[in-house]
Amino acid sequence: xxxxxxxxxxxxxxxxxxxxxxxxxxxxxxxxxxxxxxxxxxxxxxxxxxxxxxxxxxxxxxxxxxxxxxxxxxxxxxxxxxxxxxxxxxxxxxxxxxxxxxxxxxxxxxxxxxxxxxxxxxxxxxxxxxxxxxxxxxxxxxxxxxxxxxxxxxxxxxxxxxxxxxxxxxxxxxxxxxxxxxxxxxxxxxxxxxxxxxxxxxxxxxxxxxxxxxxxxxxxxxxxxxxxxxxxxxxxxxxxxxxxxxxxxxxxxxxxxxxxxxxxxxxxxxxxxxxxxxxxxxxxxxxxxxxxxxxxxxxxxxxxxxxxxxxxxxxxxxxxxxxxxxxxxxxxxxxxxxxxxxxxxxxxxxxxxxxxxxxxxxxxxxxxxxxxxxxxxxxxxxxxxxxxxxxxxxxxxxxxxxxxxxxxxxxxxxxxxxxxxxxxxxxxxxxxxxxxxxxxxxxxxxxxxxxxxxxxxxxxxxxxxxxxx
Amino acid sequence: xxxxxxxxxxxxxxxxxxxxxxxxxxxxxxxxxxxxxxxxxxxxxxxxxxxxxxxxxxxxxxxxxxxxxxxxxxxxxxxxxxxxxxxxxxxxxxxxxxxxxxxxxxxxxxxxxxxxxxxxxxxxxxxxxxxxxxxxxxxxxxxxxxxxxxxxxxxxxxxxxxxxxxxxxxxxxxxxxxxxxxxxxxxxxxxxxxxxxxxxxxxxxxxxxxxxxxxxxxxxx
Numbered sequence: 017x018x019x020x021x022x023x024x025x026x027x028x029x030x031x032x033x034x035x036x037x038x039x040x041x042x043x044x045x046x047x048x049x050x051x052x053x054x055x056x057x058x059x060x061x062x063x064x065x066x067x068x069x070x071x072x073x074x075x076x077x078x079x080x081x082x083x084x085x086x087x088x089x090x091x092x093x094x095x096x097x098x099x100x101x102x103x104x105x106x107x108x109x110x111x112x113x114x115x116x117x118x119x120x121x122x123x124x125x126x127x128x129x130x131x132x133x134x135x136x137x138x139x140x141x142x143x144x145x146x147x148x149x150x151x152x153x154x155x156x157x158x159x160x161x162x163x164x165x166x167x168x169x170x171x172x173x174x175x176x177x178x179x180x181x182x183x184x185x186x187x188x189x190x191x192x193x194x195x196x197x198x199x200x201x202x203x204x205x206x207x208x209x210x211x212x213x214x215x216x217x218x219x220x221x222x223x224x225x226x227x228x229x230x231x232x233x234x235x236x237x238x239x240x241x242x243x244x245x246x247x248x249x250x251x252x253x254x255x256x257x258x259x260x261x262x263x264x265x266x267x268x269x270x271x272x273x274x275x276x277x278x279x280x281x282x283x284x285x286x287x288x289x290x291x292x293x294x295x296x297x298x299x300x301x302x303x304x305x306x307x308x309x310x311x312x313x314x315x316x317x318x319x320x321x322x323x324x325x326x327x328x329x330x331x332x333x334x335x336x337x338x339x340x341x342x343x344x345x346x347x348x349x350x351x352x353x354x355x356x357x358x359x360x361x362x363x364x365x366x367x368x369x370x371x372x373x374x375x376x377x378x379x380x381x382x383x384x385x386x387x388x389x390x391x392x393x394x395x396x397x398x399x400x401x402x403x404x405x406x407x408x409x410x411x412x413x414x415x416x417x418x419x420x421x422x423x424x425x426x427x428x429x430x431x432x433x434x435x436x437x438x439x440x441x442x443x444x445x446x447x448x449x450x451x452x453x454x455x456x457x458x459x460x461x462x463x464x465x466x467x468x469x470x471x472x473x474x475x476x477x478x479x480x481x482x483x484x485x
Numbered sequence: 486x487x488x489x490x491x492x493x494x495x496x497x498x499x500x501x502x503x504x505x506x507x508x509x510x511x512x513x514x515x516x517x518x519x520x521x522x523x524x525x526x527x528x529x530x531x532x533x534x535x536x537x538x539x540x541x542x543x544x545x546x547x548x549x550x551x552x553x554x555x556x557x558x559x560x561x562x563x564x565x566x567x568x569x570x571x572x573x574x575x576x577x578x579x580x581x582x583x584x585x586x587x588x589x590x591x592x593x594x595x596x597x598x599x600x601x602x603x604x605x606x607x608x609x610x611x612x613x614x615x616x617x618x619x620x621x622x623x624x625x626x627x628x629x630x631x632x633x634x635x636x637x638x639x640x641x642x643x644x645x646x647x648x649x650x651x652x653x654x655x656x657x658x659x660x661x662x663x664x665x666x667x668x669x670x671x672x673x674x675x676x677x678x679x680x681x682x683x684x685x686x687x688x689x690x691x692x693x694x695x696x697x698x699x700x701x702x703x704x705x706x
Contacts (some may be wrong), residue, residue, distance in 0.1 A: 270565035271494055274586035278500040281590045369569035387661030400532045404665050459664035
């Protein structure tokens with residue numbers, strides 16, 4: 017038998033099996049009781065029949081002895097007297113009943129036509145005896161001269177029992193499936209809140225850590241629900257504090273960098289160009305810039321984990337893209353935004369900003385100088401970032417993907433980290449990220465596609481409508 | 486121009502103030518929101534430079550509140566918060582622009598000028614190049630006030646030129662632009678489109694710089 021896997025099926029199977037066992041036991045016991053009762057009642061009838069037959073048989077025998085019965089067969093009591101049972105027994109040729117009238121020596125004096133010539137039982141002690149195929153009762157006259165032995169076929173007797181057994185089985189066969197069905201339905205009905213609870217848990221993920229609403233659960237599951245909600249709450253607060261930490265870290269790290277940078281700029285203004293000191297300051301400024309970029313990227317990477325925790329209003333791709341374009345390309349010289357049908361996404365604007373800014377930054381850095389970086393938003397929740405990439409081949413594209421799939425490459429600051437960050441965010445948010453090359457030669461373009469289809473707004477936390485079972 | 490600087494990092498505030506004063510601006514520097522509020526009540530400023538995280542609170546609600554009580558002075562946010570949601574919140578609260586720390590001092594003064602000019606209702610998306618007036622956002626081009634229709638490729642090329650008016654743009658740069666939009670580029674494509682543009686805009690608008698490229702030959706205002 018295939019192992020039942022759902023709770024309803026398991027409970028249903030167990031109850032059905034128990035029901036089967038109980039039913040079989042009950043049937044066997046009732047049959048045994050019935051058999052006893054039937055035996056007793058048949059025995060009583062047999063005894064009565066024997067006792068009634070005895071005087072009639074003796075009378076017939078005596079008439080036969082004096083030869084009258086041959087002359088006047090109508091005098092036979094056994095043949096004529098309507099004595100209820102006797103009549104039925106004799107005139108209807110009841111094959112299951114046979115008798116022998118015997119004298120005190122055991123000799124057979126008279127017998128029914130279906131009884132054997134020889135004695136059915138050697139002794140003639142009054143009472144019941146059981147033969148192989150018959151149940152036999154011996155009745156005797158008080159003086160002990162005559163004995164009658166009436167035998168009833170066991171087959172006949174048990175025929176009634178078999179009938180009863182068949183009846184029991186029929187009821188059983190009819191009632192068992194019905195009761196199994198009732199049990200299954202009842203169990204399944206009772207399990208509806210639990211399966212709703214299960215699917216509510218299944219809906220929880222990085223982007224949805226809302227506590228699970230009470231849903232009429234049985235008491236045993238309330239604890240599980242409480243524990244689950246506590247766990248979700250702890251996870252959410254852990255992610256939140258991670259987020260807060262990153263935000264504070266950003267402020268704390270950027271402020272001293274800003275102080276250093278501004279002081280350095282003042283120093284350079286005061287020194288003017290051309291001196292050896294001002295040359296040194298240039299390299300300090302460059303280091304500072306690199307440090308700033310590195311801090312930025314590391315902070316972004318640190319945020320990937322908690323990026324999914326967003327429950328605010330939908331984010332407009334166009335608004336975010338415009339802000340980033342303005343920051344990365346203040347002169348509006350290279351970034352082209354094609355945002356005719358911009359999707360609104362249930363997505364953290366900061367996460368979207370990190371993804372887009374890294375992709376656009378890479379485009380600006382690696383595309384031939386002054387060639388545009390095109391950001392195209394489709395209405396079908398896709399965003400493409402395209403730029404010329406004449407030197408990239410399909411193999412290195414493969415390598416690029418593998419590289420960021422493995423994780424950040426820190427020996428190439430900026431690039432490896434940038435794609436690693438994008439990849440981490442996309443993974444966390446369920447965004448499908450694809451890189452492909454379009455065109456060939458000098459016109460070959462790298463097209464990075466973001467498919468946000470999986471980031472569609474969460475189905476409302478309302479419970480799925482209860483299905484009828 | 487009188488500027489109110491609200492910044493709690495003393496070294497940052499002093500360097501920025503010095504720089505702006507060198508540009509001929511008068512700077513009042515405060516390190517707390519309540520002092521800034523007091524200053525706004527008593528003095529007419531042309532612009533506010535506002536740090537977001539100050540010892541006596543978050544500047545976003547502070548700004549929102551002042552905007553609600555009819556503060557008209559333009560505000561530029563200077564923030565060390567790197568998240569775009571913070572910038573959006575700042576703009577929503579009524580800031581006119583934002584600069585992210587660490588910033589370039591020249592960038593800050595350029596933003597100040599841009600914001601105050603915009604406040605005066607001067608700046609638009611339109612670029613004026615002699616007789617040409619171009620709205621890059623709406624893709625609208627007029628020559629001496631008359632509308633000129635361009636094809637997508639012609640737009641691509643004009644945009645490249647108009648973004649660097651007076652500068653030479655190489656043929657390769659123009660080709661890259663066409664390529665980037667997925668157009669096919671033959672060896673003489675650029676020449677063909679340049680000559681079409683000249684027909685529409687007038688021969689003298691686009692100059693050929695032999696061996697280097699092309700130049701939109703009008704001073705942008």
